[in-house]
Amino acid sequence: MEPDARVIEELVKFSSNMARAPNMVKAPDEIDLEITPHETIYSMDKMRLLHYKDDQKPTHKTPILIAYALINRYHILDIHPSKSWVRNLMTQGYDVYMIDWGTPTDIDKYLNFDDYVNMYLDSCVEHVLNNTSTDNLTLQGYCTGGTIATIYATLHPEKVRNYIATAPVIDGWKDTTVISNLSKHVEVDKLVDTVGNMPPEFMYYCFSVLKPFEQGIEKYINFFKNIDNERFVDNFLRVEKWLSDTPPIPGELFREWIKNIYQKNLLIQNKMVVGDQNIDLRKIRMPIFTQVAVGDHLVSPECSMPLHYAVSSKKKTLRLYPTGHVGMIASRLSQKKVLPELGRWLSKKSD
Amino acid sequence: MIPDIEGSKDYYKHLSLFWTDLLYLMSSKSQALSSVGPMRAMAANSKRMATELIEMNQRIDVFSQYLIEYYKQLTDTWTEAQKKVNLKIQDLPQDPEHFDAYKRVWIDIFDNDFTELFDSKSFGANYGKMVSEELELAKHWNNIASIILKSANLPNREELDEVYKELHELRRRVARLEASRRYDGA
Numbered sequence: 001m002e003p004d005a006r007v008i009e010e011l012v013k014f015s016s017n018m019a020r021a022p023n024m025v026k027a028p029d030e031i032d033l034e035i036t037p038h039e040t041i042y043s044m045d046k047m048r049l050l051h052y053k054d055d056q057k058p059t060h061k062t063p064i065l066i067a068y069a070l071i072n073r074y075h076i077l078d079i080h081p082s083k084s085w086v087r088n089l090m091t092q093g094y095d096v097y098m099i100d101w102g103t104p105t106d107i108d109k110y111l112n113f114d115d116y117v118n119m120y121l122d123s124c125v126e127h128v129l130n131n132t133s134t135d136n137l138t139l140q141g142y143c144t145g146g147t148i149a150t151i152y153a154t155l156h157p158e159k160v161r162n163y164i165a166t167a168p169v170i171d172g173w174k175d176t177t178v179i180s181n182l183s184k185h186v187e188v189d190k191l192v193d194t195v196g197n198m199p200p201e202f203m204y205y206c207f208s209v210l211k212p213f214e215q216g217i218e219k220y221i222n223f224f225k226n227i228d229n230e231r232f233v234d235n236f237l238r239v240e241k242w243l244s245d246t247p248p249i250p251g252e253l254f255r256e257w258i259k260n261i262y263q264k265n266l267l268i269q270n271k272m273v274v275g276d277q278n279i280d281l282r283k284i285r286m287p288i289f290t291q292v293a294v295g296d297h298l299v300s301p302e303c304s305m306p307l308h309y310a311v312s313s314k315k316k317t318l319r320l321y322p323t324g325h326v327g328m329i330a331s332r333l334s335q336k337k338v339l340p341e342l343g344r345w346l347s348k349k350s351d
Numbered sequence: 352m353i354p355d356i357e358g359s360k361d362y363y364k365h366l367s368l369f370w371t372d373l374l375y376l377m378s379s380k381s382q383a384l385s386s387v388g389p390m391r392a393m394a395a396n397s398k399r400m401a402t403e404l405i406e407m408n409q410r411i412d413v414f415s416q417y418l419i420e421y422y423k424q425l426t427d428t429w430t431e432a433q434k435k436v437n438l439k440i441q442d443l444p445q446d447p448e449h450f451d452a453y454k455r456v457w458i459d460i461f462d463n464d465f466t467e468l469f470d471s472k473s474f475g476a477n478y479g480k481m482v483s484e485e486l487e488l489a490k491h492w493n494n495i496a497s498i499i500l501k502s503a504n505l506p507n508r509e510e511l512d513e514v515y516k517e518l519h520e521l522r523r524r525v526a527r528l529e530a531s532r533r534y535d536g537a
Contacts, residue, residue: 010450045522106511110519119526126533178469185479187486194486194493209469213461218454 017227025233028241033075036087038098042127046102049124050074051131052086059093062161062350063132066098067121067152069143070253071203072246074100076330077142079238083330085339092343094138094350097128099145103247109196111250113257114275117151125152125159138350140164142329143299147261150307151274154283162349163284164342165307166291167299167325172262175303178209183262192255197248204246210297239326268306281307287315289345291338293328294320317345364405371401396498403498407491410484417481424474432464 042049068074077085141149146168266272497507
């Protein structure tokens, strides 16, 4: 049987695209992920507090402080001018601040939840309040940053006027992702005592088992197929670069994380202790907006949604979006639906 | 006849340690002359290093068992998924227009089956044990590195950890002082 000419044509075209690719697109290293202008207004150890700048003056009085996750870096919230979470909020009249947790080294291996919540996050909140001459702010926590921000909101409710929980990791036992399964079987004490900080390679392994064929094969096939599509290629490389830049996680923080959230599931049971203080989610009384992605394969909706029911807030909103973990914050859907809804909810509570 | 592998291992361990001990006893007197040089320290540590290497070797055996099981699970899942794909694609026309449909079926079935595997208790348990054994290997490697560093009068990991812990405490104290200064000023 002779091979179909069209199949050969497809294969030749694909090979040609692969050969042409290096001359047509930038290498990920050559791409600058800093989109919206910002300045570092405060730093402590390796953590930085960024303030985004624009010609447009904020119209809402209450600033927004975003606590990004501990996995990968904050750039995804400002990955592309047309998909930037930060820029969208600024266009809606909000004054936006972001925490860059930095890249921990061995010297940071003893940093724990207490340090992240009561030292780093609290210092950032204080600086934003000082900078804006306000008494409280809107706090947003994304993914694992949502867990840190949730704990902060229970311990320092007077400083948080509104709380936005975006795909927060809350109920570890209800999490149905592969990460949850692996976490339950890892001897975390031995892991941390032996290697110290959690190496990025270990995190990459955990991510590689999530949709391994779609993420490991298909997306690269699509990349070479679409090599002439400038917009597609630019977006692809930006996200790839962001994905490949994940800092280590401080050892002690990782130990507490796995034990208290995934193995013992203490947070949702109001039994977690951070810096000698019990974390009681019922102490969250400020307005809360919980955003959940139905197709989230990193933090399953069942893991995030219990926050909505555990808090005492009278003004609380839960929104489910038909997208994934990253799609909720950096996609056309986030620009057209997620952010406008959030902006509307927030506008009445920010003046 | 099945060879007594465990017995052979013990004998090998005994033999290595016997000769390491004996050579140390035979040579330590003359080496004591150069007590500040690296050779003396290396000779004194040779038994500890040999023990670490032997135990590491035994651990590799156990680690390999979990690694084999890990790849067996992957291979079995691959085989089963491929069988499902073969059954499913019989319904698809075999022409270039349907190549994308074939690819979609392949990726969906493989992603589903592998996610099911990675989500299973048996995979999680074996993975946990495999990582645990890998950490045991890392521990032995760290111990060997510590012995070498010690013999070269350099700080080992334990000593560095003490410094890191102390620095961590100091950073916390400074942060608390700064915070209280902020509150006092407010």
